[in-house]
Amino acid sequence: xxxxxxxxxxxSPGAGGLAAxxxxxxxxxxxxxxxxxxxxxxxLREAPxxxxxxxxxxxxxxxxxxxxxxxxxxxxxxxPLEATVAIPxxxxxxxxxxxxxxxxxxxxxxxxxxxxxxxxGYLLSLPVRARDVIGLKYLESLLMSSWSLFVLGLPLMLAIxxxxxxxxxxxxxxxxxxxxxxxxxxxxxxAAWAAARFFPRRVLRWVxxxxxxxxxxGTLTALRMLQPTDAAAETWLRTFFAKxxxxxxxxxxxxxxxxxxxxxxxGRLALSGCYLGVTVANALFASWVAxxxxxxxYAVAFDRAVSGGGRDYRRGRRALPSAATAASLTSxxxxxxxxxxxxxxRWLGLGGSSGGGWPVWxxxxxxxxxxxxxxxxxxxxVRDPLQWGQLLILFGLLVLYLTNVPHLRFRSASAGWALLxxxxxxxxxxxxxxxxTCRFVFPLVSLEGQKLWLIGLLPIRRSRILLAKFAFAMxxxxxxxxxAMLLSIVKLELAPLWAAIHLVVITVVCFxxxxxxxxxxxxxxxxxxxxVARIANGFxxxxxxxxxxxLVTVVLTGVAVxxxxxxxxxxxxxxxxxxxxxxxxxxxxxxxxxVAALAIGARHFNRxxx
Amino acid sequence: MEPSPxxxxxxxxxxxxxxxxxxxxxxxxxxxxxxxxxxxxxGHQVAVRELSLSIPRGELFAFVGPNxxxxxxxxxxxxxxxxxxxxTVHVCGxxxxxxxxxxxxxxxxxxxxxxxxxxLTGREFLQxxxxxxxxxxxxxxxxxxxxxxxxxxxxxVDRLTDGFSHGMKQRLVLAAALLHEPLVLxxxxxxxxxxxxxxxxxxxxxxxxxxxxxxxxxxxxxxEVAEAxxxxxxxxxxxxxxxxxxxxQLRAQSRxxxxxxxxxxxxxxxxxxxxxxx
Numbered sequence: 001x002x003x004x005x006x007x008x009x010x011x012s013p014g015a016g017g018l019a020a021x022x023x024x025x026x027x028x029x030x031x032x033x034x035x036x037x038x039x040x041x042x043x044l045r046e047a048p049x050x051x052x053x054x055x056x057x058x059x060x061x062x063x064x065x066x067x068x069x070x071x072x073x074x075x076x077x078x079x080p081l082e083a084t085v086a087i088p089x090x091x092x093x094x095x096x097x098x099x100x101x102x103x104x105x106x107x108x109x110x111x112x113x114x115x116x117x118x119x120x121g122y123l124l125s126l127p128v129r130a131r132d133v134i135g136l137k138y139l140e141s142l143l144m145s146s147w148s149l150f151v152l153g154l155p156l157m158l159a160i161x162x163x164x165x166x167x168x169x170x171x172x173x174x175x176x177x178x179x180x181x182x183x184x185x186x187x188x189x190x191a192a193w194a195a196a197r198f199f200p201r202r203v204l205r206w207v208x209x210x211x212x213x214x215x216x217x218g219t220l221t222a223l224r225m226l227q228p229t230d231a232a233a234e235t236w237l238r239t240f241f242a243k244x245x246x247x248x249x250x251x252x253x254x255x256x257x258x259x260x261x262x263x264x265x266x267g268r269l270a271l272s273g274c275y276l277g278v279t280v281a282n283a284l285f286a287s288w289v290a291x292x293x294x295x296x297x298y299a300v301a302f303d304r305a306v307s308g309g310g311r312d313y314r315r316g317r318r319a320l321p322s323a324a325t326a327a328s329l330t331s332x333x334x335x336x337x338x339x340x341x342x343x344x345x346r347w348l349g350l351g352g353s354s355g356g357g358w359p360v361w362x363x364x365x366x367x368x369x370x371x372x373x374x375x376x377x378x379x380x381x382v383r384d385p386l387q388w389g390q391l392l393i394l395f396g397l398l399v400l401y402l403t404n405v406p407h408l409r410f411r412s413a414s415a416g417w418a419l420l421x422x423x424x425x426x427x428x429x430x431x432x433x434x435x436x437t438c439r440f441v442f443p444l445v446s447l448e449g450q451k452l453w454l455i456g457l458l459p460i461r462r463s464r465i466l467l468a469k470f471a472f473a474m475x476x477x478x479x480x481x482x483x484a485m486l487l488s489i490v491k492l493e494l495a496p497l498w499a500a501i502h503l504v505v506i507t508v509v510c511f512x513x514x515x516x517x518x519x520x521x522x523x524x525x526x527x528x529x530x531x532v533a534r535i536a537n538g539f540x541x542x543x544x545x546x547x548x549x550x551l552v553t554v555v556l557t558g559v560a561v562x563x564x565x566x567x568x569x570x571x572x573x574x575x576x577x578x579x580x581x582x583x584x585x586x587x588x589x590x591x592x593x594x595v596a597a598l599a600i601g602a603r604h605f606n607r608x609x610x
Numbered sequence: 611m612e613p614s615p616x617x618x619x620x621x622x623x624x625x626x627x628x629x630x631x632x633x634x635x636x637x638x639x640x641x642x643x644x645x646x647x648x649x650x651x652x653g654h655q656v657a658v659r660e661l662s663l664s665i666p667r668g669e670l671f672a673f674v675g676p677n678x679x680x681x682x683x684x685x686x687x688x689x690x691x692x693x694x695x696x697x698t699v700h701v702c703g704x705x706x707x708x709x710x711x712x713x714x715x716x717x718x719x720x721x722x723x724x725x726x727x728x729x730l731t732g733r734e735f736l737q738x739x740x741x742x743x744x745x746x747x748x749x750x751x752x753x754x755x756x757x758x759x760x761x762x763x764x765x766x767v768d769r770l771t772d773g774f775s776h777g778m779k780q781r782l783v784l785a786a787a788l789l790h791e792p793l794v795l796x797x798x799x800x801x802x803x804x805x806x807x808x809x810x811x812x813x814x815x816x817x818x819x820x821x822x823x824x825x826x827x828x829x830x831x832x833x834e835v836a837e838a839x840x841x842x843x844x845x846x847x848x849x850x851x852x853x854x855x856x857x858x859q860l861r862a863q864s865r866x867x868x869x870x871x872x873x874x875x876x877x878x879x880x881x882x883x884x885x886x887x888x
Contacts, residue, residue: 027741035729038770042729122725125689126742127714299710303693307652528728528772 025132028123032140043539054539057546062155064553069159091261095254098149099184100215104393105145106188107195109533113137114189114298115196115305117531124302130295134189138291142185144537148545153177164265172264172272176257179276182283183253186290193294196305215393253282362475363468369460370468377444377472387440394432395480401428402487419498419563425488426502427556429481430509434548441473441517442544443535445605449527452608463602466522470598473514481506497574505559505587512551512590519597520544522605547597551590558586640703642667642794642825643688648697650683650849657683659849661697665827665842667793670820672836673829674871675846676879681829682722684846685798688827689719702793715743718787722798724779732767732774732782736789743790750789757785761811776803784812788819795819796827801835813839837871847879 043051114120114137123133157177161170248255260275294301359375359382366374381387402425445466458465485506489499524540535541561582566575577584643665650658658680665671673681686692687699690706690713699706701713727735733754740750758764761781766774774782780803787795800816801809816826816839830836836843837857844854853863853874861867864874 024742027738031727031730031738034734035727038729038731042770118723118725119727121691121721124691125714125719125721126739127711128742129711299690299693299707302691307650307657307692 023132024128025135028128028132028136029139032136039539054543054546057543057550058151061546061549062151065152066155066159069156070162073159073163091258092248092254095180095257096252098180099252099254102145102149102181102184103187103191104390106141106185107191108188108390109141109144110137110189110192111195112531112533113141114192114294115302120302124299130298131291134291134295134298138185138189138287138294141189142181144533145185145188146181147537148542150177150181160265166264166267166269168269169264172269172276173261175276176260176264176279179279179283180253180257182287183279186283186286189290189294193297193301197297197301211389215396253279256282363471366468366471367464369458370464370471373460373465373468374472374475377469378476381440381472381476390439391436391476391480394435395484398428398432398484399487402484402491419567422488422492422494422498422502423556423559423563425492426485426505426559427552429484429488429506430513430552430556433477433481433510433513434545434552436477437473437513437517438541438545438548439536440532441469441477441514442521442541443526443532444469444473445518445521445601446525446527446529446535446540447532449525449529452527462606462608466518466598466602466605469521470514470518473518474510477514478507478510481510501559501562501580501583505555505583508587508590509552509555512555512594513548515594515598516547516551517544519594519599519601520547522601522608523597525608551593555586555590558582558584558589640700641665642669642702643671643796643827644698644700645684645688646698646700648684648687648694648699650680650687650692651695656849658687658694661846661849661851663844663851663854665825667825668820668823669841670816670826670828670839672840672843673827673846674831674833674836674843674875675829679846680849681846682798683849685719685721685796685827685829688796689717690714691719716793718790718792718795720780720783720787720795720797720800722802724776724783726771726774726779726782728772729770731770732763735771735782736767736786739786740789745790753789753791757788760815761785762808777805777808780804781808784815788815792824794825794827798829799831800828801830801832833871833875843871845875845878852878 040051114134120133120137154174157173158170161173248258256275256279260272260279263269263275264272359378360371362378363371363374448465482503485502488494489502494502520540520543524543526535526538526540529535529538559582562575562579565579565582569575569579641664643663645661645663648658648661649656661680661684673684675681683692687694688701688706690699690710693707702716704713704716706713727738730738736754736757737750740753745753758767761784763781763785766778767782771779771782780800784800787797795816800812804812813835816828820826820841828836828840840857842854842856843860845852845860853860855863857871860871860874860878861869864877866874866877
């Protein structure tokens, strides 16, 4: 590592009047700021073109999204019904969805930062008040969970603001967005703390599973409630609006924000300001409560999270990091007595036996060594409730929506819906896949960093390891995505040709996203980082996110053009090249881009030194 | 080679420039570390069992034991990272669980896997630690001026910590730990990854720290280091403190006059195995 030189010498942290040891929050924030500055300086010094290219790409995507949102809202404005009913309802639903998703996201990030990071242990050993540590982690989790949402939300808000004549609307809209974010952040942190405090790790996976099932059951109930009785679009929308009135309960923050935005849009600034005040006050109160509660119980929760014990699948007993490990390894009864759980665990391949168990069966197409690496990743995935919990919830909700699509009677509403709805389903599945690969597949290679010396010694080319990672990611995502897509096809009674097109497209999207995540993960790794969220939010993770968005946008644009050109085509008529061309081009482009990403990643991974 | 463990009399000849924090300590008569009936479980397994131990000030105490014996768990209990299921831990008279900030202000903890902030230079990290312990700029600069040459950090202290070797990290973390002149230094495997010259330097620093009235609680697998440096040695196995005392006392307890610590250690831990019938 080259010297940073005299120019990198820091200004004294005390220079800003931080000498008082009463509150360390400023000092902890100073460290974060200093690290960011050093990181940026290093990146600009070592790879200025890469930084500029990324910044340019972000600007380009930002601009593209803005144009897209402008067009969407322009179209919505053209229809009076949707303009008067749909947009306020869209805001309400959008912020309800944000409330749930950001709470979940913050809970995951907070748990990892408070109880899983080496920094947490380090800070606990210093004479720093828990309140300062929790305050820092709270701000960090807010930033990590919502920065991309905020950056991508800015063009959306600007596009909406352009449809109104009120100049104060845009700043108010942004202010509402910012004021809203701490509320799910506080809920998420409280949930993470409660999980660590009251549920040992071995129980946590079941808690996550039960929470996911409850969430899905709740959504199912809500969707059942929404089954329309009338096919007319206007009546359906009004019925839908009436049945969903519960999301407009005065006590829910999404309602304050939606109403505030609505008032701002209509130029009623005083009322809007009033709702903004309510939102800000509640956000501050929720933040205060979360930091207070979590900081008071942090030491106990940390102790429980660290010493609560994981499951030692090999022996059907809890894994111990210290004293008891030796005892359990030398205890003959433990060797002789195989509990029912351990038998099941062994069959499930959770025991780490050299045979590999069922994970190996998923990769029959791989050579023995890469197969073992892929099976290892699959085992890790199964053991981590944060990973499969997120996938389960996202796709569970999607499956529920798909199973209820016929009830929504889009087909009867308009002939255009027949192709539009499958396209929207394809978009939803693609975007969920992109979320998953960016969050969980991209960090896979970086997480091997600590063990790269071991991998380097194995009699296997590193590129084969990369291939194994790709195979693991592709297998998991493709199984889930194809399942969801097939469900959509069956429920919508899609014509065979269009069914085949959708299945091919989702396979290609899977391929491209996994190839991007693995390839860029190997090209832009963070080998010294062990925090998945930090890896996903780092420079490489951001690049991968942007690349994935571009890939999905390109493929979906191709499919959209083909769908548009085929709107008057009879289901039984074979489309010609003019119709299919854009889709075929997009698919070929995505495959080529995926292969290129994998090749670039493999080339770098073969040469990388750690 | 016959070890010459330092006797309590050495403390009376300690460096007159006592630790600053020691001089300001109102409860100077309190032992540095007191563990009373401490028990810690991981799930159903007992990691530390009924551990009672008192470490007076100005003592270098070495904690030895096989892998997974409970050394690191004990150290984490003293550092306040873990909470005992039963019993209490006091540092300089302050309960770690009840008055954690006061206890931690008198203590420095160096784990076996040192933590450093990436993308900070070594100097920035040291400045950060100095601020965390509330050192004034003058105290901080004096500490840096003392420790940087002493631990041979000058070559790399202004580089980002990302590329540091384990030894460089260990030296930097050690400097950070000693910066605020702690009364109690709790250190897990201090010599791992250090080159011979730095090992010598660290040994000298530890001796100076103890001479100045500081206390060191050190866990190690390197029995020669424990034998050569420690005033007292504790042998822990399966969470139980099997023997504690000076080297001579341990020899007497194990009825192995003139034996090296390695022989005593093996005889004590093997006797425990035999006692279990394993």
